[in-house]
Amino acid sequence: MTALACLRVDLSAYQGHMPAAALEQLVHKFAGAYLETRWAWPRRFAPLSDVSFLLTDPRSDDLDVAELQRLSDELQRHLFGSGEEGEVALLVFEGPHPAVTAFAALDSRRLAAALVDPDQLPAGGHLTRIRPSSSGDGPVAAPAPPAEESGWTATPAALRRELTQGPPPAAPPAWEGYQGVYFSPREVFFGDVVMCIPHNARGHVSVTDGAEHAPRDHVAFDTACIDVAVETLAARPAKGALIYVPISFTSLQRPSLRGAYVELLAKLPAARRAELAAVIYDVPRDPAFTGLKQARALLEPHVSVVDLTISDPGFEIEKLPAESVNSVTLMLPDGEPLVRLAAMRRFAAQLVHFKQRRIWPGLTNVRRPAEVEGAVRMHIPFLTGPAICSPVPAPVGGRALALPRLPMSLNEMRFPRAAAPSPPPPAAPTAPV
Numbered sequence: 001m002t003a004l005a006c007l008r009v010d011l012s013a014y015q016g017h018m019p020a021a022a023l024e025q026l027v028h029k030f031a032g033a034y035l036e037t038r039w040a041w042p043r044r045f046a047p048l049s050d051v052s053f054l055l056t057d058p059r060s061d062d063l064d065v066a067e068l069q070r071l072s073d074e075l076q077r078h079l080f081g082s083g084e085e086g087e088v089a090l091l092v093f094e095g096p097h098p099a100v101t102a103f104a105a106l107d108s109r110r111l112a113a114a115l116v117d118p119d120q121l122p123a124g125g126h127l128t129r130i131r132p133s134s135s136g137d138g139p140v141a142a143p144a145p146p147a148e149e150s151g152w153t154a155t156p157a158a159l160r161r162e163l164t165q166g167p168p169p170a171a172p173p174a175w176e177g178y179q180g181v182y183f184s185p186r187e188v189f190f191g192d193v194v195m196c197i198p199h200n201a202r203g204h205v206s207v208t209d210g211a212e213h214a215p216r217d218h219v220a221f222d223t224a225c226i227d228v229a230v231e232t233l234a235a236r237p238a239k240g241a242l243i244y245v246p247i248s249f250t251s252l253q254r255p256s257l258r259g260a261y262v263e264l265l266a267k268l269p270a271a272r273r274a275e276l277a278a279v280i281y282d283v284p285r286d287p288a289f290t291g292l293k294q295a296r297a298l299l300e301p302h303v304s305v306v307d308l309t310i311s312d313p314g315f316e317i318e319k320l321p322a323e324s325v326n327s328v329t330l331m332l333p334d335g336e337p338l339v340r341l342a343a344m345r346r347f348a349a350q351l352v353h354f355k356q357r358r359i360w361p362g363l364t365n366v367r368r369p370a371e372v373e374g375a376v377r378m379h380i381p382f383l384t385g386p387a388i389c390s391p392v393p394a395p396v397g398g399r400a401l402a403l404p405r406l407p408m409s410l411n412e413m414r415f416p417r418a419a420a421p422s423p424p425p426p427a428a429p430t431a432p433v
Helices: 019-038 065-080 095-104 108-116 157-161 216-234 251-253 256-263 270-275 289-299 335-347 353-357 369-377
Strands: 003-010 044-049 053-055 090-092 126-130 140-142 173-182 188-197 242-248 276-283 305-310 329-330 362-363
Touching: 003 019, 003 095, 003 108, 019 044, 019 065, 044 095, 053 095, 065 090, 065 126, 065 251, 090 095, 095 242, 157 353, 188 216, 216 242, 216 251, 216 256, 242 251, 242 305, 251 256, 251 276, 251 289, 256 289, 270 276, 276 289, 289 305, 329 335, 335 362, 353 362
Parallel strands: 188 242, 242 276, 276 305, 305 329, 329 362
Antiparallel strands: 003 053, 003 090, 044 053, 090 126, 126 140, 173 188
């Protein structure tokens, strides 16, 4: 059965001076951008109003409430910061199509009344109110009117959900692996990004393969990857190729998680700092540069290289301070080849700013040989993604592989290993011709 729901952003608790219409436009823009990158195919979404969206998931009987919790956190931080001013809550009304559309049509007065008295909700649906994690309240389910009134029967999975309980402890990954970071000017793998396959997962979780494989539980994923990096370093001689550990930007910005990340990063051996790099992922389209500065300060004692992975090809690299990060990597959007190529060209148009700030450009989620050729032609040297390296059980950093033979795979790993590459020279990358 396909899950169907109306996602509505509730701003009734906001007590500010911004006009409601202007605030709703901000919510529509930010929530739409979030869903575009995170609510990946075959799931679909469509705007119903400035503050409501129709969500569908053909693979499930009910929606992933934990994933929508992250949207609530992002909206809260983006609109109000980390202070106490205002609160963003998400209302998720699941049910048959007539009930969902009726809920979307409720005006603010009727919606407020329905939140107080659930009997005023459209019959046959199930309402969940999701508050930001910082509020201390998890998702809270509101009782629905009897399903028989609409002729729709709630699914057993929806009836069994206990949304007031926290998720069970995360199990360790069922499989741990790596994906190589390719340096095209030398046709060699410069390092490896850690990835894994969680227990009972449908596929691998990675920060190099697009939204479909992006981590949902950032803290659990980052923890697993750091543990893998520590084990890898302990099992190999010093002075090897770089190991990139994923670090969630959003998690670093949350005061409630910062202490946990300090302890997590402390696991990384200080003596092997030169072999460690960080991939900062989950970066909003317009991050606060003070947040980037704080993230760099937190990571720098533990890693020698910091990469910033972005999703907006128009990211204003010229606003970054010189050498504030070592590289900025664009996650190519999921979509048609022409859309992906256009994003690549827009990103490459800013190479002059990369050169001025001594920051290396890179691309991830590279999926096609034509995209590899385009990156080489546009002088974007660092590449990751399915067309570069499939998930492999051991690091490939230091291995040479000619461009025509990409991607690196288990079959290619049978060939002899090349000498580990030295880091790129400190000079800025070549400007586009």
